[in-house]
Amino acid sequence: MLLRPLSLALAAALLTVPAVAAAKAPADPGPPIEAILTSPPNVPPATNRHKPAKVVVHLQVIEKEMQIADGTTYTFWTFGGTVPGSFIRVRQGDTVEFHLMNDPTSKMPHNIDLHGVTGPGGGAASSFTAPGHQSQFTFKALNQGIYVYHCATAPVGMHVANGMYGLILVEPPEGLKPVDHEYYVMQGDFYTVGKYREKGHQDFDMQRAIDEKPTYVLFNGREGALTGDKALAALTNQSVRLFVGNGGPNLVSSFHVIGEIFDTVRPEGGTVEQHNVQTTLIPAGGAAMVEFHTEVPGSYILVDHSIFRAFNKGALAMLKVDGPEDKTVYSGKEVDSTYLGDMAGPNLHPVDVAAKAAAAGTLTVQDQIAAGKALFAGTCSACHQANGEGLASVFPPLAKSDFLAALSPDDLVAIPLNGHTGKITVNGKEYDSVMPPMSQMTDDEIANILTYVLNSWGNPGGHIAKDLVAKVRASTPRPAGAAH
Numbered sequence: 001m002l003l004r005p006l007s008l009a010l011a012a013a014l015l016t017v018p019a020v021a022a023a024k025a026p027a028d029p030g031p032p033i034e035a036i037l038t039s040p041p042n043v044p045p046a047t048n049r050h051k052p053a054k055v056v057v058h059l060q061v062i063e064k065e066m067q068i069a070d071g072t073t074y075t076f077w078t079f080g081g082t083v084p085g086s087f088i089r090v091r092q093g094d095t096v097e098f099h100l101m102n103d104p105t106s107k108m109p110h111n112i113d114l115h116g117v118t119g120p121g122g123g124a125a126s127s128f129t130a131p132g133h134q135s136q137f138t139f140k141a142l143n144q145g146i147y148v149y150h151c152a153t154a155p156v157g158m159h160v161a162n163g164m165y166g167l168i169l170v171e172p173p174e175g176l177k178p179v180d181h182e183y184y185v186m187q188g189d190f191y192t193v194g195k196y197r198e199k200g201h202q203d204f205d206m207q208r209a210i211d212e213k214p215t216y217v218l219f220n221g222r223e224g225a226l227t228g229d230k231a232l233a234a235l236t237n238q239s240v241r242l243f244v245g246n247g248g249p250n251l252v253s254s255f256h257v258i259g260e261i262f263d264t265v266r267p268e269g270g271t272v273e274q275h276n277v278q279t280t281l282i283p284a285g286g287a288a289m290v291e292f293h294t295e296v297p298g299s300y301i302l303v304d305h306s307i308f309r310a311f312n313k314g315a316l317a318m319l320k321v322d323g324p325e326d327k328t329v330y331s332g333k334e335v336d337s338t339y340l341g342d343m344a345g346p347n348l349h350p351v352d353v354a355a356k357a358a359a360a361g362t363l364t365v366q367d368q369i370a371a372g373k374a375l376f377a378g379t380c381s382a383c384h385q386a387n388g389e390g391l392a393s394v395f396p397p398l399a400k401s402d403f404l405a406a407l408s409p410d411d412l413v414a415i416p417l418n419g420h421t422g423k424i425t426v427n428g429k430e431y432d433s434v435m436p437p438m439s440q441m442t443d444d445e446i447a448n449i450l451t452y453v454l455n456s457w458g459n460p461g462g463h464i465a466k467d468l469v470a471k472v473r474a475s476t477p478r479p480a481g482a483a484h
């Protein structure tokens with residue numbers, strides 16, 4: 001306790017010299033503060049400090065298997081056990097003592113490159129850490145902003161593709177303007193050997209990563225991480241700030257919230273504010289601060305507006321706003337089914353249940369029906385309607401369809417797999433239209449959907465096995481260049 005009175009005396013002495021000189025004196029950082037780290041989508045509270053401090057960060061690297069989609073697992077490499085990694089919040093001028101611990105169960109060495117660090121490698125050179133070890137380095141947070149951090153151990157692309165990234169906020173000295181909600185959302189692209197939503201454990205596919213052809217593009221590391229009962233929440237007439245990062249490794253994000261206009265964006269995490277923005281570009285290895293005000297209740301859907309990524313690779317999240325309607329701003333009507341498809345329900349849990357049962361060899365028709373019902377909502381209901389009635393003279397009914405009842409299982413499977421064109425008569429009415437092929441779906445998805453259809457709305461029952469779908473798929477000639 002010798003230093004304390006000394007520095008107080010120094011401060012007292014400084015009070016007598018002109019202010020300009022006083023500003024240059026090193027402020028007493030006080031006792032070290034342990035940083036509060038949060039898991040996504042949560043953001044640590046504001047530092048509420050008016051002077052720099054010494055801040056200690058303990059971040060643990062954990063390699064772990066988690067779900068990437070319902071029924072599909074992947075071995076993620078994480079900072080803090082989540083993808084993206086723990087959110088770190090400090091203040092400009094802080095001295096950050098960084099401890100990187102690599103869990104003993106890890107198979108790989110890891111390190112960290114923080115874009116908020118000034119110094120070669122952003123900390124990477126000082127933080128190479130073998131499993132079961134810990135490294136320590138210290139840096140001064142010189143620049144304010146929202147910064148990406150990521151692992152930079154070779155092969156760097158693979159470490160990033162496995163989920164090794166997160167955000168560190170360096171608050172400006174005066175802090176950020178208070179808002180009602182702050183959330184942490186980070187996009188990443190993922191490369192698996194199996195196709196999108198292929199069930200079971202999926203391995204990393206290096207060639208796909210090199211070719212920049214992701215199987216998944218996700219917010220917060222899992223399809224459905226922020227939809228249904230896990231959606232972000234706010235009330236009407238509130239202010240929301242999103243810290244939106246993009247870990248990549250490959251894609252840039254055209255970040256958009258369907259039904260909102262960003263009042264303020266700090267593009268690329270910089271200090272210049274942009275106003276009234278519809279879609280903001282977030283580079284790989286970059287981040288933005290996005291702010292808006294909620295006026296009308298409902299579901300607001302966060303997407304990468306490279307729109308196939310949203311609807312066919314998982315880049316879709318949701319903000320649920322509750323509160324009274326304001327018909328002067330918007331006349332009303334939910335968007336759920338239009339935009340959310342099979343993510344509109346509370347979750348796709350039945351898909352997970354069916355996948356596990358299939359893996360265990362205990363799959364029942366009931367499991368298939370439940371999974372098929374959840375998927376039908378997104379894939380087929382747009383045309384055939386949720387109740388299977390279709391739309392008069394445009395989309396034939398699946399309910400009590402005599403056409404469907406007369407099909408062999410092989411011919412039934414061929415319809416979603418290859419589509420259908422040409423004149424058909426369903427329940428005495430003629431249709432001459434086009435149903436597009438949906439071969440992007442996995443075998444088990446098609447099997448479960450058709451099992452649901454067969455067992456609904458007065459149809460004859462029965463079930464379709466995924467092996468049958470695989471057989472029909474293999475026996476169908478496909479044009480060169482078709483994916484599957």
Ligand SMILES: [Cu+2]
Nearest residue numbers: 110151153159
């Ligand atoms: Cu790593």
